[in-house]
Amino acid sequence: MTKRRMFLRMVTASLLRRRSRMLIALLSIGIGATILAGMVTIYYDVPRQMRAQMRSYGANMLLMPAEGETLDSEKLAAALHKLPEDALVGASPYRYVRLDMTSRQQSFTTAGTDFEQVRKTSPYFSVEGSYPEAPREVLVGREIAGTIGVKVGSDMELTWQPAARDADGSAEDDRVPGAVLSGSAEGFGKQMVYVTATLDGEAKIAEISIDASTQTPEYGGRAQTEPAFAAQFIGKALPLEMEKDIDALSGATVTSAAVVEALNAARAADAAAGAGPSGQPKTTRYRVTGILVTGGEEEGYVFMSTDDLITLTGEDKLDVAELSISADEAQLNAYAEALTGDGIMARLVKRVTKSETAVLGKLQALVFLVTVVVLILTMICVSTTMMAVVSERRREIGLRKALGASDNSIRGEFLGEGMFLGLLGGLMGAVLGFVFAQVVSVNVFHASIVFRPLLLPVTVLVSMVIAAASCLMPIKRAVAIDPAIVLKGE
């Protein structure tokens, strides 16, 4: 048998056959290691978790067209591709225009946006009613709703004045005339049917979109749901005539006629204005699905979908995009740098990013502090236990010395026992710590934690170091034991 094997045999025998005392030391190291592993996991995982939580503060980055450039959906989509998918929480495009409500002699700033994204970038938006889902549905800010007295379910007509300027004051002069026509006409039961058609270069219909959702689904509603009906319009020039150009849907002549009438009316209005479809005011009736309550300036706006706004104005143009990105400040800066270019300028919303960084910093400092305190407590506990172990084993230590153990052998044996405890406690702690962190994370952040493989060796190593450090004082005592005194018979 080698000396090393005998050493291990003695160390393990000491731990295994003297259970109660060693169990206390093992338990304190194990608990210390558990807290350590748990805290370290939380320390590194909390920013990730918290960042997702903090995204409820709203967008932390804005994308705007660079000086002299314009922004549209396509450019925005291209820019967003530069961001890692898991970092991007949401990206809401915004276009602001002034729309008139002629019946009330009022005009409102109207934002065209993507409601699905708005819910992600501005989770604090509170909507009485619901977010718009279908076309021609709008969200009205509480302030406006109060002024004009609209409620959820009310209809409102908004008019786009092409001659007017955009909300941001820039002149509208870059539109292609005649590209899009849209109009409405009364269908069955005096309910409106809406039609939007895109004309090609020869003024023939290239695309058509019919909204007959107000009609009875099995009859008039089929104007929208049966592609064959819409297909009849493609390639035909306006005005159209029922029966000659277009076959009515069986059992839905009123609705079919309304579609044709809406198109013809739009064409007529266009011709009357003499400046193409974009040159004349366009009015569309919208259904209010919700009142927006934010406590901020958003309450003075009307919100509609980007598609509705494009239909109304005939232009795909964005003023700004609000991005909510899960990343720390340094990363955000890097992303902003990457996104800037190609006619886009990105900047951070400092108010949000700064407060996020500050809160996370404080939280991490707290976790760090708790970890250090726990480690110190562990050390005190292990040290005390080992101290008791040494006085309990004074005779044995004296005997070993009498048998010829050098001071270094005694040191080695106690250190060996301590490190062995550290190893066991560390292994126990790494596993329990992960479970602990998982429980904390699930209960506090409602998200599970990623296991870091590095955690195992680090926890074991730290536990061993702590256990060894805790043994220093007790070892000093052990070495000072005089065999002649402790072995003396009474």
Added chain:
Amino acid sequence: MALLELKNISKIYGELKALDNVSIHVDKGEWVAIMGPSGSGKSTMMNIIGCMDKPTKGEVLLDGEDISKLPGKRLTDIRRDKIGLIFQQFHMVTYLTAVENVMVSQYYHSMPDEAEALEALGRVGLRERAKHLPSQLSGGEQQRVCVARALINHPELILADEPTGNLDEANENIVLDLFRQLHREGTTLIVVTHDPEVAEAAQRTIVLEHGKVAREVVNENFVE
């Protein structure tokens, strides 16, 4: 030839002279008993011979080498290499088995060798009890393990402090028989005791009183 020689040694604790100018010598292979009432300096002498203490004055020659001025570390080496110790209270490592306790001695001396340790246990008649923990052994058995442990490294000197003090007569005889065996094999034995029967088993008895050698008695009845 003297294996151990104490030349005019004194051990003084403040005012108290535990040993006062004592000289003794023990020949190689000799079996000597040291007797005396408590406070006579027996323990002090035992500690000095066992390299666990140093005299205030005088020389201690072990194997011709003066060890009285050596630093503690060297004394540990000499104790380990040349002396086998046996104590009144046996002193075993409580969480190690009998054979492991013997091996501890080998471990500090040179190399642990289980077979050899088992053989030593065989010599003291405890081959079958090798895997028992001290708590599972009787006092006599424990002391026999300690004898095995003391002889395992073939020390030049076995130093026993009241080896039978905690034993009944039957076990005392077993231990004394073991000593006779060791003596026959040429091992030098120094047995500190206050039991005249144990002292009589030795070849010569040195009697200490008040830190001085009161008398030396050669045992006429000693049987080889």
